[in-house]
Amino acid sequence: MSKTAELTRKDMKEPDRFQQVATQAMGWIGVHRQQAVVGGLAALAIAVGVVAALAIQASRAERAGAEGSTLLSAVGGEISPVPLPGVPGPFYPSEEARQKAVVVDADRLLADYPASGPAKLALLAKGDAHYRLGDLDAAAQAYDRYLAETDGKDSLRFGALEGLALVAEARNDLEGAVRGWERLGKEVPAFADRADLEGARVLVRSGKPDEARKLLEGFSERHPGSYLTVEASRKLGAMGK
Amino acid sequence: MLALPLALALGVTGAPGLTAYAVPGPLQPVPRAIYRVVWHRPLVPTEVLQYLPQEAGGVAVDEKTGMAVFGTRDGWLHAVLPNQAFVWEHRTHAGFAGPPIILNGVVYVGCRDGRIYAVDAVTGKGLWLYDAREELGTRPFVANGTLYIASMQDTVFAVDAKTGAWKWHHRREQRPGFSIRGQADVIVGGDTVFAGFSDGTVSALDGATGRPLWERVVAPPGDQTDVDGLAYDGTKLFAAAVSGAVLALDPKSGSQIWSAKLPGAGRLIAVNGVVYAVGNQSAVAVSAADGGQIWSSPLDGGWAAAAPVLYGRWLVVPSGDGGLRWLEAASGRTIRLFDPGEGVSGQPARAGRRVYVLSNGGDLYALDLR
Numbered sequence A: 001m002s003k004t005a006e007l008t009r010k011d012m013k014e015p016d017r018f019q020q021v022a023t024q025a026m027g028w029i030g031v032h033r034q035q036a037v038v039g040g041l042a043a044l045a046i047a048v049g050v051v052a053a054l055a056i057q058a059s060r061a062e063r064a065g066a067e068g069s070t071l072l073s074a075v076g077g078e079i080s081p082v083p084l085p086g087v088p089g090p091f092y093p094s095e096e097a098r099q100k101a102v103v104v105d106a107d108r109l110l111a112d113y114p115a116s117g118p119a120k121l122a123l124l125a126k127g128d129a130h131y132r133l134g135d136l137d138a139a140a141q142a143y144d145r146y147l148a149e150t151d152g153k154d155s156l157r158f159g160a161l162e163g164l165a166l167v168a169e170a171r172n173d174l175e176g177a178v179r180g181w182e183r184l185g186k187e188v189p190a191f192a193d194r195a196d197l198e199g200a201r202v203l204v205r206s207g208k209p210d211e212a213r214k215l216l217e218g219f220s221e222r223h224p225g226s227y228l229t230v231e232a233s234r235k236l237g238a239m240g241k
Numbered sequence B: 001m002l003a004l005p006l007a008l009a010l011g012v013t014g015a016p017g018l019t020a021y022a023v024p025g026p027l028q029p030v031p032r033a034i035y036r037v038v039w040h041r042p043l044v045p046t047e048v049l050q051y052l053p054q055e056a057g058g059v060a061v062d063e064k065t066g067m068a069v070f071g072t073r074d075g076w077l078h079a080v081l082p083n084q085a086f087v088w089e090h091r092t093h094a095g096f097a098g099p100p101i102i103l104n105g106v107v108y109v110g111c112r113d114g115r116i117y118a119v120d121a122v123t124g125k126g127l128w129l130y131d132a133r134e135e136l137g138t139r140p141f142v143a144n145g146t147l148y149i150a151s152m153q154d155t156v157f158a159v160d161a162k163t164g165a166w167k168w169h170h171r172r173e174q175r176p177g178f179s180i181r182g183q184a185d186v187i188v189g190g191d192t193v194f195a196g197f198s199d200g201t202v203s204a205l206d207g208a209t210g211r212p213l214w215e216r217v218v219a220p221p222g223d224q225t226d227v228d229g230l231a232y233d234g235t236k237l238f239a240a241a242v243s244g245a246v247l248a249l250d251p252k253s254g255s256q257i258w259s260a261k262l263p264g265a266g267r268l269i270a271v272n273g274v275v276y277a278v279g280n281q282s283a284v285a286v287s288a289a290d291g292g293q294i295w296s297s298p299l300d301g302g303w304a305a306a307a308p309v310l311y312g313r314w315l316v317v318p319s320g321d322g323g324l325r326w327l328e329a330a331s332g333r334t335i336r337l338f339d340p341g342e343g344v345s346g347q348p349a350r351a352g353r354r355v356y357v358l359s360n361g362g363d364l365y366a367l368d369l370r
Helices: A010-012 A017-033 A033-075 A097-113 A118-135 A136-149 A157-170 A174-187 A188-203 A210-217 A228-238 B003-009
Strands: B035-042 B059-061 B067-070 B077-078 B088-093 B102-105 B107-110 B115-120 B128-132 B141-143 B146-148 B156-159 B166-171 B187-189 B192-196 B200-206 B212-217 B227-232 B236-241 B245-250 B256-261 B269-272 B274-278 B282-287 B291-298 B308-313 B314-318 B324-327 B334-338 B349-351 B355-358 B363-369
Touching: A010 B192, A017 A033, A033 A118, A033 B035, A033 B363, A118 A136, A118 A157, A136 A157, A157 A174, A157 A188, A174 A188, A188 A228, A210 A228, A228 B308, B059 B102, B059 B349, B059 B355, B067 B107, B067 B355, B077 B107, B102 B141, B107 B245, B115 B146, B141 B187, B146 B192, B187 B227, B192 B227, B200 B227, B212 B324, B236 B269, B236 B274, B245 B274, B282 B314, B308 B349, B314 B334
Parallel strands: B227 B269
Antiparallel strands: B035 B363, B059 B067, B067 B077, B077 B088, B102 B107, B107 B115, B115 B128, B141 B146, B146 B156, B156 B166, B187 B192, B192 B200, B200 B212, B227 B236, B236 B245, B245 B256, B269 B274, B274 B282, B282 B291, B308 B314, B314 B324, B324 B334, B349 B355, B355 B363
16 A cells, blocks of 8 residues: 555555455455354354343343332331321331331342442441441441442442441440541541531540540631531530630 | 430430530431432333343423323333323334423423424323424423424424424534534523534524524534533523533623533533533532532543432432432532432433432332432
């Protein structure tokens, strides 16, 4: 092929690269007919297998979504011993019964479709439900698993980190709770203002009001524009000198 | 063991030992339940070897009756009441890639079969149809007795809203090579129709005649220059260009007022002095006055599947495979994610507390905001 932009008569007479390769390929197939047929069939089988696997995956995702919606219905279920007219269910006789139902639905989703997106969200719902039921070990386990199964950029990690801090506080592990809020602030900067405020509250509970005051005094500088600034000032004022 | 967490979780004050401290109790928890799923209904049967299905049609709601109307990829237009009862179904010849509108008892929708359908909102009977012979995948706009709609092939059609009679059309030559699949909904401000095109142009057309009032290439240079999102707040026209910009334009001249970078900018809305735009990696909020960034929020692998909507304090972003993301509009923090399994590509619709969402799998979800 000429290096100039124009095609010469010589260029047009010579076979191009595609024609050369195609001719070679046809020659090879002519000699190795049996291998070519086997190779072609294998490629076809692989292609069909891949398409089928992807289709099954899509179908499973849809079913996982349906189970996820059942779980969300339970999370938002009504507390009432009897069905209420005009109010869509489900109905639970108590908060405890509702949280237990959430755990059951979450476990079902996690067992049926463990690798799905809805299953990841189920871990958060399961952690929250266990926490509300006072089953703190199970709550921490669910939150830890969520953190292990998502990368550092996942937008909902704050829910698991917040849950772990609350679990530590509920265990009366106040140092663990302070560390938990610090971790939230570090790993999810968008929630650092909230983490500082909650951390200060736990520091006061731990008998460390000076550290809490320090955290609150620098709040507006560290989090300019935070809608929690007023709350931080109010809490600082409540602490006195 | 049970009492403390339950008390904390339920916001009950006076949990043991808490009130004695100078810093009062915990903050209100980040809302864990923004909405509840009231019901969901599978509508489109799964096809054999179906891979990555999409329902890009979106939903419209009749505010008087709460009836939700939406088209699905199997070519049916559905009308469903808040109690799940079907009011009617109307058959077309292809799926839907844009949402309907409901106006004065009539449902208007553009279909991928190239036709604009006007359907009686009460009975579901066809009133008229106009065959544009170009794939339609945007939301129609009705103003001054005329229906305007953009096709996926860079044409804007204007037809009589009562009869479907052709009034005018305006076509731009499609950009050679690949373009992003999708098109901006047309917007009408006064007597002017604004439209975006795949060659990076935004046009202002005379609503009565289709005559161009101005046409400007606004997209920055790039492989895909499509203008896939437009919004108008009465004083400025805002455009999202896939080649990486959100722009504010003077609606009278088309001259640029400001420009803000956003990779893959595809959809946007302008509400209360803020422009919320979605790109292929993140959603942003910028000041409508000067384009200054207020916040940026990652989409975790999602993309600008449809324009976001603002429900009170929540910015709701359909992000394709990324599901329906619920962001705090003030801070951009993602608080919740609704993942029906295969994502959400169509715009949801709201009537009161009820929100309807169509999943990519073809299921309609009814959510109630809490």
